[in-house]
Amino acid sequence: MNTGAPEKSRLLPAYVAFYFLFLYLPILLLPVFSFNNAAATTFPLAGFTTKWYVSLWGNGEMLTAAVNSLIVGVCVSVLSTLLGICAARAITRYRFRGRRAANGLIMAPLFLPEIIVAVSLLMVVLAAGMELSLATIILGQTVFCLPYCMSVLTAGFEGFDRSLEEASLDLGETAFGTFRRVTLPVVAPAILSSLLVSFTISLDEFILAFFLSGTEPTLPVYIWGQLRFAAKLPSVLALGTIMLLISILLLTIAEVVRRRAERRYATGGYAHA
Amino acid sequence: MPDTPMIAIDRVSKFYGIYNALSDVSLNIGAGEFFALLGPSGCGKTTLLRSIAGFDNPSSGDIRIDGHSAIGVPPNLRPTNMVFQSYAIFPHLNVEENVAYGLKRLKLGADEERRRVGAALEQVRLGHLGKRRGHELSGGQRQRVALARALVLRPKVLLLDEPLSALDKKLREEMQVELRSLQRAVGITFVLVTHDQYEALALSDRIAVMFGGRIAQVATPKEIYQHPRTKSVADFLGGMNFLSGRTLGQTASGLTVETEKFGTLTLSLPEERIEVGARATVGIRPERLRLLWDDARAPHELTGKVVNRAYFGETTHLLVGVEGLEKPLSMIETNTHGADDLPIGADIRLAYDPEAFVLLADDPPVERLN
Amino acid sequence: MAITASHASAELAPPEPPRPRWSASEEASGLALISPTLLYAVSLLALPILIVFAYSFWSQDYLAIDRALTLENYRTALFEPMYQDLLGRSLVISLVVSLVTVAISYPIAWFISFHGGRHKNLWLFLITVPCWTSYLLRVMSWKVILGYQGVLNTGLMSAGITDQPIASLLYNSNAVVITLVHSWAAFAILPIFVSLEKIDRSLIEAARDLGDTRLMSFVRVVLPLSLPGIISALLIVMIPTVGDYVTPKLVGGKDGVMIATAIQAQFGKGANWPLGAALSVTTMIVVSAMAGLTVLALKLVVRKIR
Numbered sequence: 048m049n050t051g052a053p054e055k056s057r058l059l060p061a062y063v064a065f066y067f068l069f070l071y072l073p074i075l076l077l078p079v080f081s082f083n084n085a086a087a088t089t090f091p092l093a094g095f096t097t098k099w100y101v102s103l104w105g106n107g108e109m110l111t112a113a114v115n116s117l118i119v120g121v122c123v124s125v126l127s128t129l130l131g132i133c134a135a136r137a138i139t140r141y142r143f144r145g146r147r148a149a150n151g152l153i154m155a156p157l158f159l160p161e162i163i164v165a166v167s168l169l170m171v172v173l174a175a176g177m178e179l180s181l182a183t184i185i186l187g188q189t190v191f192c193l194p195y196c197m198s199v200l201t202a203g204f205e206g207f208d209r210s211l212e213e214a215s216l217d218l219g220e221t222a223f224g225t226f227r228r229v230t231l232p233v234v235a236p237a238i239l240s241s242l243l244v245s246f247t248i249s250l251d252e253f254i255l256a257f258f259l260s261g262t263e264p265t266l267p268v269y270i271w272g273q274l275r276f277a278a279k280l281p282s283v284l285a286l287g288t289i290m291l292l293i294s295i296l297l298l299t300i301a302e303v304v305r306r307r308a309e310r311r312y313a314t315g316g317y318a319h320a
Numbered sequence: 321m322p323d324t325p326m327i328a329i330d331r332v333s334k335f336y337g338i339y340n341a342l343s344d345v346s347l348n349i350g351a352g353e354f355f356a357l358l359g360p361s362g363c364g365k366t367t368l369l370r371s372i373a374g375f376d377n378p379s380s381g382d383i384r385i386d387g388h389s390a391i392g393v394p395p396n397l398r399p400t401n402m403v404f405q406s407y408a409i410f411p412h413l414n415v416e417e418n419v420a421y422g423l424k425r426l427k428l429g430a431d432e433e434r435r436r437v438g439a440a441l442e443q444v445r446l447g448h449l450g451k452r453r454g455h456e457l458s459g460g461q462r463q464r465v466a467l468a469r470a471l472v473l474r475p476k477v478l479l480l481d482e483p484l485s486a487l488d489k490k491l492r493e494e495m496q497v498e499l500r501s502l503q504r505a506v507g508i509t510f511v512l513v514t515h516d517q518y519e520a521l522a523l524s525d526r527i528a529v530m531f532g533g534r535i536a537q538v539a540t541p542k543e544i545y546q547h548p549r550t551k552s553v554a555d556f557l558g559g560m561n562f563l564s565g566r567t568l569g570q571t572a573s574g575l576t577v578e579t580e581k582f583g584t585l586t587l588s589l590p591e592e593r594i595e596v597g598a599r600a601t602v603g604i605r606p607e608r609l610r611l612l613w614d615d616a617r618a619p620h621e622l623t624g625k626v627v628n629r630a631y632f633g634e635t636t637h638l639l640v641g642v643e644g645l646e647k648p649l650s651m652i653e654t655n656t657h658g659a660d661d662l663p664i665g666a667d668i669r670l671a672y673d674p675e676a677f678v679l680l681a682d683d684p685p686v687e688r689l690n
Numbered sequence: 691m692a693i694t695a696s697h698a699s700a701e702l703a704p705p706e707p708p709r710p711r712w713s714a715s716e717e718a719s720g721l722a723l724i725s726p727t728l729l730y731a732v733s734l735l736a737l738p739i740l741i742v743f744a745y746s747f748w749s750q751d752y753l754a755i756d757r758a759l760t761l762e763n764y765r766t767a768l769f770e771p772m773y774q775d776l777l778g779r780s781l782v783i784s785l786v787v788s789l790v791t792v793a794i795s796y797p798i799a800w801f802i803s804f805h806g807g808r809h810k811n812l813w814l815f816l817i818t819v820p821c822w823t824s825y826l827l828r829v830m831s832w833k834v835i836l837g838y839q840g841v842l843n844t845g846l847m848s849a850g851i852t853d854q855p856i857a858s859l860l861y862n863s864n865a866v867v868i869t870l871v872h873s874w875a876a877f878a879i880l881p882i883f884v885s886l887e888k889i890d891r892s893l894i895e896a897a898r899d900l901g902d903t904r905l906m907s908f909v910r911v912v913l914p915l916s917l918p919g920i921i922s923a924l925l926i927v928m929i930p931t932v933g934d935y936v937t938p939k940l941v942g943g944k945d946g947v948m949i950a951t952a953i954q955a956q957f958g959k960g961a962n963w964p965l966g967a968a969l970s971v972t973t974m975i976v977v978s979a980m981a982g983l984t985v986l987a988l989k990l991v992v993r994k995i996r
Contacts, residue, residue: 059797059801059805060801062797062798063797063798063801066794066798066875067816067817069872069875070817070820070872070875070876071820072835073828073831073832073835073872074820074823074827074828074831076831076834076835076841077827077830077831080834130726130727130730131727133723133724133725133726133727134723134724134727134728136723137720137721137723137724137727138724140720141717141719141720141723142717142720143717143718143720143721143724144717145721146720149724149728149731152728152731152732152735152736153727153728153731155731155735156735157926157930158925158926158929158930159929159930159933159974160929160930160931160932160933160934160950160973160974160977161930161933161934161935162933162934162935162950162953162954162970163739163742163933163953163970163973163974164735164738166742166953166954166957166966166967166970167735167738167739167741167742167970168734168738169957170738170741170742170745170963170967171734171737171738171741174741186734187734189730189734190730190731190734190735193727193730193731207411208406208408210404210405210406210408211408211410211411213375213395213402213404213408214402214404214408214410214466214469215410215421216374216375216394216395216396217373217374217395217396217400217401217402217470218396218401218421218422218469218470218473219396219397219422219425219473220396220421220422220425221396224425228421229410232412233410233411233412244822247822248822250824251822251823251824251825251826251827253824253825253826253936254935254936258957267824267826270826270827270830271826274830274940283830284830287824287827287830290823290824290827291823291824291827294822294823294824295819295822295823298819298822299815299819302811302815306811310455311411311412311453311455
């Protein structure tokens with residue numbers, strides 16, 4: 048469809064290509080230098096090596112941080128998805144006073160500087176006498192992941208025909224049975240997507256983890272600590288590359304799942320000839 | 321009509337805040353009837369249907385299904401099943417699984433279940449599409465899946481919420497015929513909600529016409545078409561020429577009304593008392609006015625001029641101005657004599673039958689807000 | 691048959707007053723369902739922010755908190771030159787970053803919406819994948835790129851384009867702006883894209899039909915109608931950017947320090963929570979005001995387009 052702005056026939060695609068380059072180049076540099084046989088990140092490249100990756104394997108501190116990240120990631124994704132399901136279903140299916148305000152509150156972290164969220168949580172946690180630990184990171188990151196889960200889940204709940212649940216009730220099923228046999232299967236892709244997205248966000252999240260971790264760092268916090276040492280940069284890049292690949296893989300799976308579901312379920316009820 | 325109606329709706333009202341969706345609606349539907357709820361959008365017909373199904377609960381009044389009060393009974397426990405406007409085919413199940421959905425709870429055993437599902441699909445002629453999924457079916461096929469799924473549970477009442485509105489004209493007409501024969505074959509009560517007057521006229525045994533949350537008239541299609549009670553009912557089903565007149569008096573044979581141009585007419589007595597001298601509205605269907613060609617004569621005639629003409633293939637609709645009448649008359653003529661060739665401004669003569677007029681009551685005031 | 695029909699209603703019992711029926715109130719169910727999440731958000735988001743607000747009016751004496759109400763913290767935050775400087779620079783950086791990001795992202799969003807065809811989702815996915823990766827890692831790679839001995843410099847030198855490394859790329863506000871624009875670029879595309887998708891294409895066709903050129907129809911129809919998306923994008927970028935911590939710390943050097951560094955210092959060794967709180971509140975209010983003004987200015991400009 049070619050209606051719209053001026054015919055930037057060759058200009059626009061060139062711009063798009065340049066934009067993509069701008070977006071991807073910095074990320075692509077990580078793997079490039081992680082295989083580079085030099086401690087400094089300069090051109091020209093000094094030969095191929097995997098020694099930086101190998102060195103990661105024996106790095107106890109890093110492995111502990113990785114395990115921490117895993118624990119935190121799983122907990123955050125499960126917690127924020129569960130809370131997100133309740134809220135998304137309430138907002139899309141029921142009308143009640145304060146619906147918009149509630150939605151606004153839950154989505155607020157998207158519009159706030161992260162440091163303010165981190166600082167305020169820190170104050171509350173310490174004032175409540177809690178010790179900083181993985182648990183505090185989990186609590187904090189859930190607040191931050193909720194808006195992302197909410198948007199995936201509300202899209203999932205809104206995208207399906209309300210009369211599917213009524214039909215199930217009409218055909219004799221109980222309310223719980225309807226939830227189990229109709230709602231859940233149809234919303235399952237959105238739930239999976241939400242789990243994957245929130246896990247990825249948690250894995251990569253730095254500021255909240257930085258403020259709210261005690262003696263047990265997550266991977267990003269560990270990396271931050273390593274940045275002081277210039278010699279350690281390549282191994283940090285190696286770690287970064289691995290994290291990058293994991294994130295991209297998880298997100299791709301989430302997207303594929305979402306698309307497949309959309310194709311099958313979005314056309315649920317309505318007739319097209 | 322049998323003694324106990326299959327569905328008895330007793331003075332049901334439904335409020336949403338200050339908005340009246342239904343006001344004091346009472347209705348009886350008999351077992352085995354094909355009953356239509358007809359009216360424009362917003363008249364409350366879908367709310368009433370959903371109240372019978374159990375998705376909307378009346379604010380006041382009673383609904384009895386097969387003799388038992390259904391108030392407070394959730395939809396899954398009622399002996400009714402519904403075909404939804406969007407068909408609501410479960411996208412994650414194929415056709416057979418959809419139809420078997422309600423049977424699962426009955427725990428019939430795999431063989432019996434398969435038998436019943438097969439029979440239901442045969443009945444709607446979808447036997448060969450059992451393994452397909454919703455997005456692989458056409459609109460008409462999806463509708464039949466919804467029907468099979470509801471009927472396999474052998475409900476006492478089948479409720480249909482505008483089931484044909486999403487289909488194109490040809491398909492709609494085919495499905496109308498199928499629905500009617502299906503109902504006859506199965507023999508249960510069907511309650512159909514529609515805004516399409518022709519659908520209601522063609523399919524149902526009786527029709528309830530609704531406006532503004534109230535029932536305007538309940539009668540057989542023929543009765544509703546030929547003897548509409550109010551102006552809105554008359555206007556909603558087919559065209560109608562409205563004429564004003566004055567009540568002269570009542571005799572044993574009926575009410576005498578004097579009209580302009582059409583003389584004194586005798587109409588059947590209405591339910592309400594009419595005062596002598598009061599204003600009355602009288603109506604006659606466009607197809608009951610006949611063009612007189614050449615030297616043909618009739619006992620009751622009028623002259624007029626063609627004001628406008630619209631060609632509809634089989635028929636031509638004419639607007640005829642008659643001196644002394646405020647509005648032109650609407651006429652429908654088949655094109656066998658050349659009505660389609662009448663020039664605008666032509667002088668014509670028309671004949672009418674005094675027996676063909678109906679007395680139309682004013683519409684009751686519509687209050688939607690409390 | 692009776693000549694005068696008797697009023698049938700006289701024979702019926704007087705009508706019952708309508709009894710309101712209690713059924714599972716939709717409102718109650720909705721509130722019950724959302725309550726766990728709401729409780730969580732209130733206790734871990736709304737409440738903490740209120741506490742921050744409260745702290746900003748108290749003062750800290752080494753480790754003890756003096757709860758006497760005072761405006762001293764705000765006086766420091768607003769009038770101390772160091773903080774004024776920091777806040778000012780943070781505001782300027784966030785304004786520049788948001789305007790630049792929206793400006794460079796708009797054409798991409800437009801391209802995907804109008805020329806994306808069947809693969810729109812794929813395009814969007816490819817564009818947003820970079821931003822779902824670790825922010826920290828991305829800033830790190832910019833440090834690698836912009837450094838004195840970094841990729842850009844050594845690359846340009848070994849390609850022969852320059853023979854001296856460009857020193858002014860790293861450890862200043864330019865580096866901060868470039869890095870932040872890169873971070874937010876993909877995020878800004880999404881709300882603009884959503885807004886553009888909602889535009890009924892036949893409106894554009896109508897404008898062409900009534901005489902507009904392609905450019906005019908874009909300026910007069912598409913641009914004003916995509917305004918909500920533009921505003922959303924501006925807000926999503928502007929407000930979080932002002933409080934960014936990682937970027938100025940890694941690539942800002944002395945010239946590109948932002949207010950987040952000062953805030954963090956109050957919770958670390960500086961240990962002056964009330965001041966930190968006051969700085970946070972001040973930052974939020976000022977950036978919201980700036981955002982509000984920017985949006986207003988934008989709306990006024992667009993309204994002039996007729």
